[in-house]
Structures are given as structure tokens and as C-alpha cells.
Amino acid sequence: MRFRNFLEISKYVEDLGLFHMDLSLERVERFAQAFDPVKFVVAHVAGTNGKGSTAAFLERLAREHGLRTGLSTSPHFLDIRERVLVDGEPLSEEAWVAAANQVDELAGDADLTYFEFLTCLAMSAFQRAGVRLAVMEAGLGGRYDAVRAFGADMAVMTHIGLDHMHVLGPTLEYIARDKAHIIRKDTPAFTCIQDARVLEVLTERAQSVGATLDVAQPFTGRVGMRGRHQRSNAGLALLAWRRLAEMLCVSVDGRKVERALAEAFVPGRLQVVEQEGAVWYLDGAHNEPALLALGRALRDEGLSPETLVVSCMRDKDLERMAPLLRELCPGQILCPDLPWYERMLPGPELARILGERASSALSPVQGFERAAQGKGPILVCGSLYLLAEFYRLYPQHLSRSTS
Secondary structure, eight states, rough: OOOOSSHHHHHHEEEOOOOOOOOOOOHHHHHHHSSOOSEEEEEEEEEBSSHHHHHHHHHHHHTTTTOOOEOOOOOSSSOOGGGGGTEEEEEHHHHHHHHHHHHHHHHTOOOOHHHHHHHHHHHHHHHHHHEEEEEEEOOSSSSOOGGGGOOOSSEEEEEOSSHHHHHHSSHHHHHHHHHGGOOOOOEEEEOOOOOOHHHHHHHHHHHHTOOOEOOOOOOOSOOOSSSSHHHHHHHHHHHHHHHHHHHOOOOOOOHHHHHHHHHHHTSSEEEEEEEEEEEEEOOOOOHHHHHHHHHHHHHHHOOOOSSEEOOOOTSOHHHHHHHHHHHHHHHHHEEEEEEEEEOOOOHHHHHHHHOOTTTEEESSSHHHHHTTTTSSEEEEESSSHHHHHHHHHGGGGSSSGGO
């Protein structure tokens, strides 16, 4: 038994390297082949933006209808246990130890990456917990996403846009082709309203493997997260849930649907909180499509930030993102340094790109403190890792109760 406690697992996973990637499936396939046959239904959620929200809506719909559920998402904010939930709650440390040791036993010398190890751990934990449905969020792509090694009973494709072009390809078509690989032979696939180029690629993939592809319309009822893009995510989750309910022999209840979509919650999705005498808008928008959606949502909701606190990864398309960031607020822009994330753009460099209204801060704490001294609401966006620093200071805002 390699892992005796959760701290050893946490240290091991940290040493694997959060940003290390090795695009292939052989390592996970080795575990999957040794693993018991999967005893639950798997819904695989991929896309550029909206994966986490759509997965949360879908899981909540199933749980509201009485099913035991598993949910695997990324990244986490404060605790790696946020990535693997059963019935909406983190696993016990004992459950993590049992699952991690099974992964080590079946694939210990396969050199799994960070994301691969956690995907295998989630599958083991869900099997042990006896879930009936596992909602598995993909990483950045689809073709080599670890979940594909286990197979999936359904593909759910959220909005696809330009991001991670250095890995997935330079155009929408390249990116869509990679992500479309989660559509499997003879399985149902669902997507939201997409750019025509994206929809063409998804349709071609579905036809080539004999899968069905249905396009969801935005949900028109009450949604628990702000922004019209969340109505699109909710509509997609609902369409997928109706098909899953058939697979699982569950009757869809309209009241349970309304309650699930109204109460589903993910931190950092245009979340509004009060802290330090200021109003904060917290959003994980970190690429061009997400910033466009954020700008629309702010206008739709009548939210007007006066200060922006922002950080960005080095590999983002800052030429396209910079004008969108500047348009989000009329006042000062603060760019904190987060040097402990090797892929983060230094604050002074980002401030130079964003122009005369922007200045750097030595740390997120300094950036938040300076922002709170100003007038009007404060928007924090650009990186989920920056949001994590806010939640590290104020962890109470990780739950809906304070939003």
C-alpha cells in the first residue's frame, strides 16, 4: 500500500506537476484495462467554456431526481478534494486513500500525469461509492482526454471557441475536431448553439461514428447562475439529462428540473459577494469567448464594475483579450504578480499590455487591498488561479450562501 494518508496523496499529485501534459492515452488505457468493468453511466463533458457549469447543472439534475452521482471537474480552488464529488460532497480522506492505492496498484509504473491520475482516482472512487451516473469534465481537449480510455455513454459539447491554440490548433475547426473526439460510436451527443464552422465539424464527427447529435436551446426558466451563457449551459444540461433519464429509467419531474437548475452553483461564475466593505464580482473568464460572455452578462445584469483586478496565463491571446479587458471597467486596472504559477504572466508585463490605466501589484493580497480602497464594485477575472487567491482569503464565498 503506497499511500497511508491523504497528505501523502496530495504531495504525490503536487509532485506530478499541475501543468505537465503528455498527449496520449496509453497510460490511462493500462489502468482502464485492469480496472473492473465500469458499473455506472458516464456523461463526458467537453468544450472551451461552460464545462464546469454544464457539468454542475447535469449532476444536480440527476441528484435532484434521486440518483447517486459522481462529479469530476477541474481545476480546484483550495483543496484537491473539490475535484471529485459524490452526491455533491467531497470524499472522505479515507476514500481518497483507498482509490489512490487502487490506481497505484493497477497503473503504478505507468507514469500517469496529474490529470490522468485524478481521472483514474475519480473512476475508482465512483465505483466504490456505487454511483449510478458520473459526470466527467474533460481537460483542455478531447482526442486525448483521459476519460476516453474508459468509454462514455454520452458526449456533451459546450461552447467551443479559441483557446489553447498552441496545443489544439490555430483555428476553430482544429479545436472543434480535437474536442469532437469525445463523440463515440453509436452514442448520443448533445451540444449548444455553436458557430456554424464548429457545428459542421461536430456533425461530421457524429455521422462518421454513427452517433446522434442534438442541439439544445437555451433554458428559459430561472437559472441559479448569472448570464445568458448560463441559460445556454442549463439548456444543454437539461437536454442531455432527458436522454440520460431514459437510459437510467427515471421519470423527469418538472418541479425537480426547475429546482435543480435554480440551485446549481459553481463558485466564480459571475458571483457577487460583499467583503471588506466592497462589492466584488468574481468570474473565471480567461479567454476571448469567455470575456465576451462576461461583458454581455455584466450589461444584462446591470452590473458596473469600477475597478478590475486581473491576471492571465502567458499562453493566452492577449492581443485579442486586452481590449475586452479594458472595456470591462472604466477605472483602474490592477495586475497582481502570482510567481508561484510558472505559466502566469508577470503583473508588470500584463500592466504594460493593458495600458495607462493599469498598474501592477506585488501580490494578489496587495491587489485586492488596493482595489477595496477605491469606489464602486470590483471585478476579479482573467484566471481561476487568481480567484483561488481571493477564496484563500475568504473561503466562505466558495458556497452559495454568501453570494
